[in-house]
Amino acid sequence: MSAPPAEDLVRQWESEQACLRQQVVEEDTEDWQRSPDFSGLERVGGVDLSFIKGDDINACAQLVVLSYPDLEVLYEDSQMVTLTAPYIAGFLAFRETPFLLEALQRLQENQPTLLPQVVFVDGNGLFHYREFGLACHLGVLSGLPCVGVAKNLLQVQGVYKSEEHQSQIAALQRGGDGFPLTAASGKVLGKNVEKLLEMFLSVCRRLRSSDRSSKPVYVSVGHKISLDTAVRLTHSCCRYRVPEPIRLADCLSREYLRVHFPAADTGIKE
DNA sequence: GCGACAG
């Protein structure tokens, strides 16, 4: 029988990524992005999905919009969704994007004035095997500027957790410090490798107190924003390690699951 | 066979 659906699926997804990849805008397109203090920027968004433990089908899709620069919640939307696509490394977007887009569309319909001017995405943007991670995918399909922030290093060709990489991390001192992650040239990347895949690793810091070290996060361009601006904006949205829009989206979606699906596993007695 | 594998 038609045994491996995965193989055909992956091929189809790869070509879809290649197609959409051409639509990514890797530069600043908004006025506020050029401003030293981002004047003109009033709303930053964050999206995330949280799952019920032991269930990788049902999840809570979360969108949150915060004011800038105060980072206070202006809008939040939690919605239970049923995922159909499997998680395959390099194809996260096919699993999550549809539901994140739906959330943005609900906002567009109900309170268009609250649409975020930029969206932080939990995952990579151009820092991806084919330069088209979740943040690019959501950016292109929504048309909104997007920033990818990953908590773990994806080992894209040429970028590995080498000793040198580790020492570079150790050398980071203050919040906002970073260094570029440059991929080796290769067939997948083709041209302009040095420019296309120049990622920065940055450390976030606590808002006021002295900088405290922590695991770095990996920032990359999603859509309609330059890497420079993406890193600078990410840093300015950090109170903790992960930028507030993403952190709150994560907290709110988890809280939603706690409230609506109390102890779905443990047999809680009466 | 071994390691890697965003979320």
Add this chain to the structure above:
DNA sequence: ATCTTGTCGC
């Protein structure tokens, strides 16, 4: 993503 409380450190 999720499995997991307290604990050590600044």
